[in-house]
Amino acid sequence: MSGASAITRFLLRRLAHAAFLLFGVSVLAFFFSTFAPGNYFDDMRLNPQISAEQLTALRADYQLDRPMPVRYIRWAGAVLHGDLGLSFAYNTPVGPLLWARARNTLLLTGTAAVLVWMLALPLGVWSAEKLGRPADVALSWATAVLLIIPDLALALGLLVLAVRSGWLPTGGMVSVGSDGFSAAHRVRDVAWHMVLPVAVLVASALPVLLRHVRAAMAEALQAPFLRAAEGQGISRRRLLLRYALPAAAHPLIALFGFSVGTLLSGSLLVEVVMSWPGLGPFLLEAILARDLYVVIGAVLLSTLFLVAGNFVADLLLYWADPRIRAEASRR
Amino acid sequence: MEPVIRVENLVKRLAGRGLGRRVKAFTAVDSVSFSILPRATLALVGESGSGKSTLALCLAGLERVTSGRIWFEGRDLAALAEKELRAVRPRLQLVFQDPASSLNPWWTVGEIVAEPLLVNGRTAKREGHARAALVLEQVGLAAEYLERRAQDLSGGQRQRVAIARALILEPKLLILDEVLSALDCSIQAQIANLLVEIQRAYGLAYLFVTHDLRMAAHLADEIAVMSGGKIVEQGVTQDILRNPRRFETQSLLAASRVEPEAM
Amino acid sequence: MSARSRLLVCAAVLGTLHLSVACGGFLAPYDPAAQDREHPYAPPMRPHFVDTQGQIHLRPFFYAQALRTGSFEEYAENRATAIPVKFFVSGAPYRVLGLLPLRVHLFGGGVPIFLLGSDAYGRDLLSRVLFGGQVSLLAGLIGAGLTLSIGLCIGAVAGFWGGWKDEVLMRVAELFLALPWIYLLFAMRAFLPLTVPPLQAFLLVVMVLGAVGWARPARIVRGIVLSAKERDFVRAARGFGASDAYLLRRHILPQTASVVLTQAAILVPHFVLAEMTLSFLGLGVPEPVASWGNMLAALQHYNVLVSYWWMYLPALVMVPFFLGYLVLASLLHGSYGTSKIE
Numbered sequence: 020m021s022g023a024s025a026i027t028r029f030l031l032r033r034l035a036h037a038a039f040l041l042f043g044v045s046v047l048a049f050f051f052s053t054f055a056p057g058n059y060f061d062d063m064r065l066n067p068q069i070s071a072e073q074l075t076a077l078r079a080d081y082q083l084d085r086p087m088p089v090r091y092i093r094w095a096g097a098v099l100h101g102d103l104g105l106s107f108a109y110n111t112p113v114g115p116l117l118w119a120r121a122r123n124t125l126l127l128t129g130t131a132a133v134l135v136w137m138l139a140l141p142l143g144v145w146s147a148e149k150l151g152r153p154a155d156v157a158l159s160w161a162t163a164v165l166l167i168i169p170d171l172a173l174a175l176g177l178l179v180l181a182v183r184s185g186w187l188p189t190g191g192m193v194s195v196g197s198d199g200f201s202a203a204h205r206v207r208d209v210a211w212h213m214v215l216p217v218a219v220l221v222a223s224a225l226p227v228l229l230r231h232v233r234a235a236m237a238e239a240l241q242a243p244f245l246r247a248a249e250g251q252g253i254s255r256r257r258l259l260l261r262y263a264l265p266a267a268a269h270p271l272i273a274l275f276g277f278s279v280g281t282l283l284s285g286s287l288l289v290e291v292v293m294s295w296p297g298l299g300p301f302l303l304e305a306i307l308a309r310d311l312y313v314v315i316g317a318v319l320l321s322t323l324f325l326v327a328g329n330f331v332a333d334l335l336l337y338w339a340d341p342r343i344r345a346e347a348s349r350r
Numbered sequence: 351m352e353p354v355i356r357v358e359n360l361v362k363r364l365a366g367r368g369l370g371r372r373v374k375a376f377t378a379v380d381s382v383s384f385s386i387l388p389r390a391t392l393a394l395v396g397e398s399g400s401g402k403s404t405l406a407l408c409l410a411g412l413e414r415v416t417s418g419r420i421w422f423e424g425r426d427l428a429a430l431a432e433k434e435l436r437a438v439r440p441r442l443q444l445v446f447q448d449p450a451s452s453l454n455p456w457w458t459v460g461e462i463v464a465e466p467l468l469v470n471g472r473t474a475k476r477e478g479h480a481r482a483a484l485v486l487e488q489v490g491l492a493a494e495y496l497e498r499r500a501q502d503l504s505g506g507q508r509q510r511v512a513i514a515r516a517l518i519l520e521p522k523l524l525i526l527d528e529v530l531s532a533l534d535c536s537i538q539a540q541i542a543n544l545l546v547e548i549q550r551a552y553g554l555a556y557l558f559v560t561h562d563l564r565m566a567a568h569l570a571d572e573i574a575v576m577s578g579g580k581i582v583e584q585g586v587t588q589d590i591l592r593n594p595r596r597f598e599t600q601s602l603l604a605a606s607r608v609e610p611e612a613m
Numbered sequence: 614m615s616a617r618s619r620l621l622v623c624a625a626v627l628g629t630l631h632l633s634v635a636c637g638g639f640l641a642p643y644d645p646a647a648q649d650r651e652h653p654y655a656p657p658m659r660p661h662f663v664d665t666q667g668q669i670h671l672r673p674f675f676y677a678q679a680l681r682t683g684s685f686e687e688y689a690e691n692r693a694t695a696i697p698v699k700f701f702v703s704g705a706p707y708r709v710l711g712l713l714p715l716r717v718h719l720f721g722g723g724v725p726i727f728l729l730g731s732d733a734y735g736r737d738l739l740s741r742v743l744f745g746g747q748v749s750l751l752a753g754l755i756g757a758g759l760t761l762s763i764g765l766c767i768g769a770v771a772g773f774w775g776g777w778k779d780e781v782l783m784r785v786a787e788l789f790l791a792l793p794w795i796y797l798l799f800a801m802r803a804f805l806p807l808t809v810p811p812l813q814a815f816l817l818v819v820m821v822l823g824a825v826g827w828a829r830p831a832r833i834v835r836g837i838v839l840s841a842k843e844r845d846f847v848r849a850a851r852g853f854g855a856s857d858a859y860l861l862r863r864h865i866l867p868q869t870a871s872v873v874l875t876q877a878a879i880l881v882p883h884f885v886l887a888e889m890t891l892s893f894l895g896l897g898v899p900e901p902v903a904s905w906g907n908m909l910a911a912l913q914h915y916n917v918l919v920s921y922w923w924m925y926l927p928a929l930v931m932v933p934f935f936l937g938y939l940v941l942a943s944l945l946h947g948s949y950g951t952s953k954i955e
Contacts, residue, residue, distance in 0.1 A: 043788040051804045167935035169886050171893060172928035175912055182919050189915075283793035288890055292913075302796070303894055306803040314803050321796040412848050436854040444852050452845035454864060466853035512849075519853060 026337070033333050037326045044322045045095065048315045053087040094312075103319075104312030108305070113316045117298070121320050123192060124290065124297035128282045128324075130213060131220035135278065138225055140271075143232025144259060150237050158229075166226035170285055174219045174292040181215055188212045190294035216286075216293045224281050231274050239267035268339040272332050279328030283321055353385035353421075354523050354555040355409070355442070360418035360428075362404055378404040380579035381418070386523065391549065391556040393570030393587075395563055395602055401579040402559045403447075406527045409557065410444035411435050422523070440470070440519035447528035449508030453500040453515075459486070460496035463514045470519075481518060488551065489514045490544060506537035510544065517552065525557045530565055542568060564606040567591055575599045620944050627937035634750055637743030638707030642721045642728075645744040645903045647705060649725055649735030652678065654921050655688055657730040657738075665692055672697050677724045686920070696722045730923035733911060742927055745903035749892075750934070752818055752904075753885030757877055759823030760884075761830055765873060768834025769861060773842055783835070786828040798825050798887060802896050811902035818897050822884050830876050834869050841865045871945065878942035882935050889931070905930060 094104060103113040146155040168176075181187040188194065192212050193205070200208060239245070240263050248262050264271075290299035298317050305313035362379035378401045386392045396402045407413040409420060411427060420427040422442060427435065446452035453462050463486060464478035473481070483493050489510040500508060509529060516524055526545070530538040542565065549556060560566050566573055567587055574584040577598040583590065594600045633640060660673035674697040676690040702721035708714050720726075729738035767786070771779040789797065801821045809817065841847065847864050855863075885905075891897030892906025900907060908927040911917045917924055 040788065040791040043784070044791055047788055048800060051801060163936075163939065167932050167939055169889065169928065169931050169935065171886070171889060171906075171909065172925075172931070175909065175918070175925060175928055179918055179922075179925065182915070280793050284795035287793075287795045287799070288894075291894060302799060303896075306799060306896065307807065309807075314800065318792065318796050318800045322792045325793050326791060410852055412852055439852060439854045444849070446845045446849060448845060452849050454846045456867070465850065469850065469853055469855045469859060515849070 029337055030334075033330055037330055040326050041319065041322060042095075045098070045315070045319055046091065048318055049087060049091045049094070052311060052315065094315075098319075103316040106305075106310050106313050108308045108310045108313070113312050116313070117301070117316050117320055120296060120298050120301045121324075123295060124283075124286055124299065125324070126209075127213065127216055127220070127290070127295060127297060128279075128286050131217050131224070131282050131286075132278060134217060135221045135224050135228060135282070136275075138221070139228040139232050143229050144236050144264070146229075146233045147236030147240055148259075150233075150240075155233075162226040162229050165222055170219060170223035170288060171292070173222055174289055177215050177219055178292065187215055189215075192296050212295075216289045216295050219289050219293070220282055220285050223285050224278060227281070228274065228278055231277075232271065235267045235270040235274070236263065238270075239263045242266055265339065269336065272336045272339060275335070276325075276329040276332035279332075280325050283325055283328075351387055354388050355557075356385040356419075356421040357409070358383050358419040358421065360405065360408060360420065361416045362401075362408055362413065363416045364404075377579050379408065382576075382579075382581050384574055384581065384584065386555045386557060388522070388555055389549065389553050390572070391558055391570040393558040393560060393566035393573045394576055395560055395566045395573055396576035396598075397561055397602070400576045402576050403527055405576070406444065406525050406557065406559050410442060410525055411439060412444070440466070441522045442525070443516040443519060443521040443523075444525045444527060445509075445512050445516045445529050448532050449505055449512050450532075452512050453508055455499070455501035457500055458496065459491070459498050459500065459503070459511050462500060462511055463496075463518055466515060466519045482514070485514045485518045486511075488517070488548065504537075505533050506541060509533060509537075509541055513541075513544070513548070517548065520552070521554065523555045523557065525559070527559045528561070531560065531562070538565070545569065561602070562606050563591075563602045575602065616944065616947070620941075623937065623940050623944055627934070627941060630934055630937060631750065634743060634746040635710070637740075637747050638709060638715065639717065640719050641707075641737070641740035641743040642704065642718055642726060643737040643740045644705035644707070645736060645741045646901050647736060647740075649731065649737075651680070652688075652725055652727070652731050652735045653733055654686065654917075654924075655725075655727050655731040655735070656921075657923050658727050660698070660728075661695075664695055670697070674698060675722060675724070675726050678727070696724050696726070698722055698726070729926055730921070732908070732924065733917075738908075738923060738926065741903040741908055742905070742930055745905045745908055745927065746930065748815065748898055748902060748904040749885050749888050749906065749931075752815060752822065752888040752898075753881045753883075755819045756822030756884040756888070757826075757880040759819065760826035760880065761873055761877055763823060764827040764830030764876075765834050765866070765869065767827060768831040768869075769838050769866060771831065772835035772838030773857070773861060773865065775839075779835070783832070786831050789825070789828040794825065795887075795890070798822070798891070799896070801825060802891060807896070808899075811898055814898050815902075818888055818891055822887060826880060826884070830873070830880075833872055833876065837869050837872060838865055841868045875942055875945040878938050878945055882931075882938040885931065885934070 097104065101114060103117065105111070106113050106116060109116060142158065146158050149155045178189060181189045188211060190212075192209060194208050194212075245258065245262055245266070248258060253262075286297060287299035287302070289295065290297040291303060294300070298321060302314065302317040304310075305317065360379055360382045361377065364376045364378050380401070382401075382405060384392060394402045394405065404413065408415050409427075415428040418428060423438065425438070427438065427442075430438065457465075460479050460482050463482035464473075464475075467473040467478040467481060468475065479496070483496060486493065486495060491507065491510055491514070495503075495507070495511075500511065503511065509532075512529075529545075530541055533541060545556070546569065548554065556569070558566060558569055563573075570587055572585065573587050573590045574581045575590070575596060575598055576582065577596075583594070583596045583599050590599060591603070594603050655678055658675050658678055660675060662671075662673055663669050664674070674695040676692050677694055677696060678688045678690055681687045681689045698720050699722060700720050702718055703716045704718040704721050706714055706716050725731075725735075725737070727737055727739070729742065731737055732741070767782050771782040792800070798821060801824060802817070805817050805821070806813075842860070842865055844864075847860055850860055850864060888897055888904065889906035889909070892899075892904045893909050895907075895910065897906055898904040905927045909924075911924055
């Protein structure tokens, strides 16, 4: 079996799986929306600015009178053409609205992901090495402290700190008048605004991740083949990088997918509290406004990100773990 | 004399598992026939992979038969539905090889031995435990063992408990699937003797499945040698030991180093 | 200390914490909905033991707090009158566990005593924290119980009977796990009525929590059931006529007990936090019923965040509970499991 076709087949299979997940989630979302007690337009009816005729027109427009499977097929077809529906509240297509927000969420979550792994990996390896010793215990206690503080408290707390000290911006993504900034200044401005939300995300995700990295590394370090290598007099550094880390690759890469999910979830609250213009506040607003297609779109987009994250993890795993490659080429 | 059990052309095919993968069927038991008389012992001897354990499970009703018949008490067990089988099961019991996994480690001995009675719903708890105590005595364990947890017992003790559990329903046929293989040599002899005693006391027929020809010779009236899912040689114990005709029998003989005269 | 006694101590501490919240009616000096428009945003009052003359009193006393004349925000202590604390006073009626009506409170005084300060409507924060804790903790506990029950059933069915049931159920579980879980939670909440009375809102929150978290426990239970049903003692039981239901009930499900307990210790604080998040954002339990989440909603206003630090306290009340559950989970986990995430 040639390597190229094996990897293509693996890729295709994982892609098909990802597509199935997205499809399944969209069906679920539509399914739940049908069971929503009360009509979506009941709340809109209470809004005096919308007349009865407008309401009927809207209903016809969105075809909310049709049964669910029909609506779903129509919507799914539209999505595959890139059209995510219309927002009731904004009266514009959902797609561009979501995408603008999604970019901001990606920026935040992506930065947090990089940072959290940059911290968790070395710290995890280090504490796995010093397993049980005072340094490791101290680190465990420190992460436990972070773990027990709810991220809501953390977010609000850091916000208070920012307000009181005046060092950091207290919310939003850009400062007032940022349109007039030079490109470099704008980048710096956004970065400055990112400090607090990223800090909260990292602080909430780090403890759990660190624990798991530590556990995975500790297990890898206990493997017999490592002890044998040690006996051969290989340097500690080489031992860690060339022997232990690859052995722990499997659980670590699985952890990557898991961390993406945790960060995406955490980002919702952080974005709302810190007024970061991402998917989170937008989803909340849509929920409160009963904006159906925005809600479904936002949920789908967040799923897409998570599925993409897991897909990347699968690819890394394929590359890192020869067993998976062998199994895949056998099929 | 009517045999306790008569097996006719039993076939068990195992399918490869999984959807969409190549289903490679494997015939574990290939048209096997034999019968066991009351109070007699038939030893089924073969190497691992010969199909003897699968055959034992089929007889005990724990695996579905692909084709063939199992005549027991005038009925064909292979053709019975699960519910009807349940009525017959008490009289045809199986003792497993590994006492560590065949007994629920968290349960007490009393609970384990009494379980067959309580499962069928025919007996009340107290009566069940009383019967359990009696049977336990028969296998050489004092009443104090009733309260001990299975995980606290030794291998030999556990196997005794397993045998007691099989006996409590007063079966006519006991299938012993490699029951001595997991035990230490010294304990093996003890349990083997216990089995002989119990057979006399209860008037049981035994199907003794093993890879050890020596053990088989010690316990069995008849020996059937199994290989590749088939019975390749069958006969009275002494005949098999003195004149092993098949290559498989000879290698089993060599592996267990039995002296025919020592019988 | 042995593992078992460590577990008992941890459970005891956690139990005491929960008990004190359950006895919220007694420990709280006031009704959580009782407003005092004359004391909005009053800062926490300190108990004193030494009076202005330097005399030491065994019984703590408070100085009445009132708004400074001309100010809407600043409070000053009136050192002229000392209000001694009275214990076991009769106050606003409440019900223990929703059943037994009582009026006795642990402490009280003639004037409003705000140990933790008051909120915008002059409602005592300590009372609200205690009653809010009842709501939040109950939501977490019931939600976790619900989701674990569902997960257990589904995992058992999938693992025991296998076949197409297993495929379908595990695919659905995979779908539920494909979303970031907060988005799943919010999506489900989104499709339910938004403006509902507090009790219904509470039930909705619990229902949504229960419906969201079952996938991971189900997968874990399924794994255990799969390996358990192959064990010889299960086949032996089948050999003497045990039915499927009996096998599940007596042999297989008991083996899931340890994992279910560990999952419970992990899920309860997670769900309490979820309720807090929902209520904080206006999708959970609404005013005037207190919940740790909706008490923090006021902090979304810049003004409140900066000036009234005591409004932040409900965010920290959760910490000892989190700690207790964390220790419990790692003790249980250490006794049973591996470190792998499922």
